[in-house]
Amino acid sequence: MSDDMYVCPACGATYSLSSMAFRCRCGGLLDLAPFEPRFDPRSAGGERSIFRYVAAMPPFAGAERAWESARRRVTMGEGLTPTVPFDPADPELLVKVDYAMPTLSFKDRGAAVLVAAALAAGARMLIQDSSGNAGAAVAAYAARAGLGCDIYAPASTSPRKVAQIEAYGARAVLVPGSREDTAAAALDAAERGARDGSAFYASHVYNPLFYQGTKTYVYELYESLGGLPDTLYVPLGNGTLLLGAYYALKDLRSLGLIGSYPRLVAVQAERCAPVYRAYAAGRNAAEPVRNEGTEAEGIAIAAPLRGGQALTAVRELGGEVVTAPEAGLKPAKEAAAARGFYIETTSAACLAAYLERKARGVDDGRAALPLCGSGLKSA
Template identity: 50%
Template sequence: MPSAEETTEASGGTTRRADRSGPPPLSLGEGRTPLVPLTDTVSAKLDFLMPTLSFKDRGAVMLAELARRLGPRTVIADSSGNAGTAVAAYCARAGLDCSVYVPEGTSPKKLEQIRAHGARTVLVPGDREATARAARAAADEPGVFYASHVYNPHFLHGTKTYAYELWEELGGRLPDTLVLPVGNGTLLLGVALAVEELYGHGLVDRRPVLVAVQAEAVAPLAAAFHAGAEELPGPAEVRHTLAEGIAIPAPPRAAQILHAVRASGGTFRTVTEDQIRAAQLDLARRGLYVEPTGVACWAAVRAAPERPGTTVVPLCGAGAKTGLATESGEG
């Protein structure tokens, strides 16, 4: 039986194979999601087909790999559901102890998924901001790694793979317009980072327009953008929305998000609850069952005049995580 460091003869010399006795790679096969047409000019990237059924796997694998190398006593994350699920899954893969702080109103299906991966769930009374505050307080304890998809830049270096994959899938170019959901803005900021890298290396000759989408019920960034502000004047009023994953009243990276959209020549759009419901049903009847947050971009595209050139929207989370949106809330 060959040893971990196996020696072979090649062309009269000795070749040593790499030591493969270490821990397995953390990857669960995230990325390389399909790009499918919705209209003649609009395509959807099916990120709800990730291992934990949301785009958050792109960044979570980076956080878990960093945590594994640092060797903390425990990992803490805060989330409205999808990021926490992704961190829980990749911590399980890495053999790391994990706790996920979530708002008390989080979808039961998302809580079930987090717990199935072996993570503890800590239900926090109040909104998403209260959850983040509780997690940050717990993360101050010794031996804790705070796997924050909002504050840790490693997460953005994971989400930027969304744009790199589009560049590969489209034969070395990017679409004219990228429509992206924005709560904390981790996908948009990762995409903006990738666009600058591709442009800076001369791999694309133009930058796509970034169109950011928020739910009308909680849209602090859209309001600031259209008011010409460079940052938020304060947190937005928290109202119920089916798009729970982007219902962030005071995103910490607000100034970066606003700058990235403006620099691209883009804009912000908001979508109503009725538009979200209609978009979810429309996609389902096309064979794509996506959670309400994940359909926000398609809702925005359907409601607005068609943009020139090609457009790509992400379908970010699977409908199995929440069920079908109904008149009274989520199914």
């Protein structure tokens, strides 16, 4: 199989990374064809950005020059975020300050790679849909790349996130109704754009290149700690960080850099937990649920398209899916602020889950969790 293709796991069809493909003709979601990651933590580039791990990303064979110049153009030095003890007096819990990013959330990891790939593929216009942070990230990198950008978002999106998207020069298309209505409107626009070659669907859900960016989260942990902690907490809405972590852990294992996997704990919101429900019931497919209303808006994905894939990934690594108690979100956010970290409520979910498990006597050993969105983001 070629080194750099999108592949449809359902029917085996392949598509070039230089195409505008975002979904298989059969309707299946695309993954990347397997390729050899190259990563040496002792010589991980001199680059001060996530692209220090570019050797672990697809080689873009046949389009290496376009990829190289595109990524050099779009990078804003994202990544290399601090990993520090949550509490200075307690070395057992580490937090990675992933809101210390150009657009104030971890989504910059995925957006930098995806927008660079779109630019290298010759896109002139990007379409994306998001409840906020991914939209802001794609809008910022589109501005940097000189690409037009339409971001579809629910009409209920926090005004601060809409203002940020528009500040980058993107058009915010506010769609009445649910998050799913927004996704349908964006998909429709993306299909029209793909047909006439005018638009690239820069979706963090459809396009698997996004996970080639988010996987740098785990590489950085590995590099800065000289190994991995016993337990890794990650949020799970659509699963962009979870799937990135999965690919990175597989890479590190296949490179012989880790002998076993850390315990991966994927965290959903108690009131919107389709993947948790499937996990707890031993099912393989994450059936859509009704969002019962949660303050953790960023992970409140009632019908995650890659929910089954996320579940398989967690099971393969021997990890688990848990829920963050709704009543624990606000206290966790306050506990973070009391230690100097101003995070958005969604970001408090992993901490709330960690604290709740600890109170029950679960021993995570040394654990790490991401602080993935800034408190300045939400109202």
